[in-house]
Amino acid sequence: MVEIRPYSDEYEEYIRDESRTQGRADSISFPESEADVRDVLARLGGHVGVTVQGARTGLAAGAVPEGGHVMSMTHMNHYLGLRREEDADGTPRYLIRVEPGLVLSELRKALANDSVPTDGWDEESLAALTQMRQGPERFFPTDPTEASAMIGGIVACNASGARSYRYGPARPHVTALRVVLAEGDVLALRRGETFAHGRELDLTCEGGRHVHVDLPGYVMPHTKNASGYHAADNMDAIDLFIGSDGTLGIVTQVELELLAVPAVTWGVSCFLPSEDAALDLVDAARPALAHVSAMEYFDEGALEILRRQRETSAAFSALPEVPDGARACVFVELETDDAQQALAETYELGRLLTSVGASEDDTWVARTQVDRDAQTFFRHAVPESVNMLIDERRRTDPTITKLGSDMSVPDERLHDVVAMYRRTLAAAGLESAAWGHIGNNHLHVNVLPRDAADFSAGKALFRDWAREVTAMGGAVSAEHGVGKLKRDFLLAMYGPDHIREMAACKRQLDPAGILGRGNLFDEALLPGTEAATEKTTDTERTTDTDEGARA
């Protein structure tokens, strides 16, 4: 029987996450199986709050407990089997079944090295593996910056990463889930099997119990989105649980589709003389290039930080030197069937660069692993350097943290949203650096506060941005999830009525409101509704808390 241990300082790391938010807990467990998960829930008696945790790499504090029990999935990290299916045209699909505590980098390594552990696999799985080995190498395409993330966490916040330009978020690659509900029932969900009727969803648990769920009535933005429950007419039931921030059930098994590794992957870093030229390049490249997997951006502030780091820090002295005069960088990753195709797309990219006033000379083309590693080092050095800068500033003022946005807008609003960021940052006199997934119109604009006044001004700015981005038809969280830090932004995005619908939907699956308390919406909405109604109709109050996004 798995132990429920009282919380002590020994478990200090389990009450905070990568957002640097500190929580509190009363007890902790490390289940090793689905039976353990159900057992812990039963022994907690149905009224203790339960915060499910993966690797705590999240940036929205979704895994940070606000009291109650912490359920760490770190011991549930096994490979359970492999399934082979064929599309209508006979193309094979391979679907790997894993536990939620499996670390993404481990999965990548096992697939790349053909070293997936097969202990306990059935004959069908072993046969599928044999067949998979005869074809191209396979991979799981979701690529959040933090490869130490766990699969369960990736499912919980519907994580994305740079390659979401081509592959979308994790959602379409999750083909089945096993989910333990708050009262111990188990749902086995497979994509394509259970659908809502309009906005009404009827689920049948393994024990035969039926659960009716009324889905929220909002229309989701037509953009990259990880803000609140997925809700659409006639939607697949599995999509409700993906991106639900640990509030609807505890995922105990995940089946992921593995895709064929592209034959050729090249990265091209394009340095440009201005931000306008960079935006024009993105506009021109989106329709012109057919094999782009990622389109990323680094603004002048980010490049300046890298220039300084290269000169002053030994750890970053090997960074490639940014060309003189570069004020913006667009990184384009190409995935093609052969080198000729990649060459043609690279030349086309060169032509587009020239057309926006940049030069083919001011580019880095990475065609080898060594060069791709150098590019990755460069790209990842930006957030790392910003974290170092903020840590340095916290020595003089410990109240400040990094403030990073995670908002997206539709394609046609890219210029508008960047202009809005620039105008408001300049008006507030704030230092900033922006980078991120410009192909998806999804930038992480980071305010770099020098003191408490900057920090406060930055938070106010983010609240304004949440409203502006919503008005542009965008999403307040595109990939980090809402967690606890962005629920006020979610309120700004959907309004109090739809937030109440979300809470009602949760209560149908988790009547006592024990799972992921504090995520997505104010805890006052659970389990009673009347007090909550009064609270959440006051938008100004809820958007004026101390919780800025720290993505």
Add this chain to the structure above:
Amino acid sequence: MRIVVCMKAVPSTTEVRMDPVTHTIVRDGRQAVVNPFDASGLEVALEIRERLGGHVSALSMGIPDTVRLLRDAISRGADDGLLLSDRAFAGADTLATSYALSRAIARGGMPDLVVCGKMAVDGDTAQIGPELAGALGMSCVTDVREIEHVDEGHITARRRRDGALELVEAALPCVITVAKDAATPRMPSIAGVRRGEAGTVEVLDAEAAGCDPARCGLDGSPTQVVRSFVPERSATAERVEGTSAEQAERIEQIVEGMAL
């Protein structure tokens, strides 16, 4: 200044697996890459050319597909490439390889400087540079970490030796072999890729390179690889518990048992 950079194609993975039956390297079908020490060598050559002007040629010996790596060298800044490719070169040891390379280098007139990586990551011999210097009648500075100074007649370089750095001056022409930290290879630009694809890579067989067939390939190799194998290793772990004294006693027993 005329500079020749020797570049070898090596397997793209450092995790070489041996076939337990045939004792040969398991080729996983991944494309070959340029030896990383040679990539640094190219960068050293390009930086010298940027200071002094001149001409950088990339030279390799290998299968016809190695042209791809020489085009990559041009895309990074080399002026041209030369590939020795002939079945007659197959099975060459370091002596036969350095002989063939020396013939190709001498063919265009003696360069001022020959740059090699200090070793290749597949064979690990570190012999090509010194043997090439011998064949060309040049002096040789190995394991260069930094070029301190170079002009038309001399080169001054820092090299690693017995845990210390040694400052060496050599008259040109000479051969240097470089460590990876001698220079960080630049990435090609799109304009560079265009130059690489359009650039000149001459491919020579043994005869065209003026090689004596008896000194090429297997026939010209006095050393033979009899067998390659991965040493068997075993590792066990034991948890040592108890009081500090008990733990110390047990550790002493274990160390004695290892018969160091």
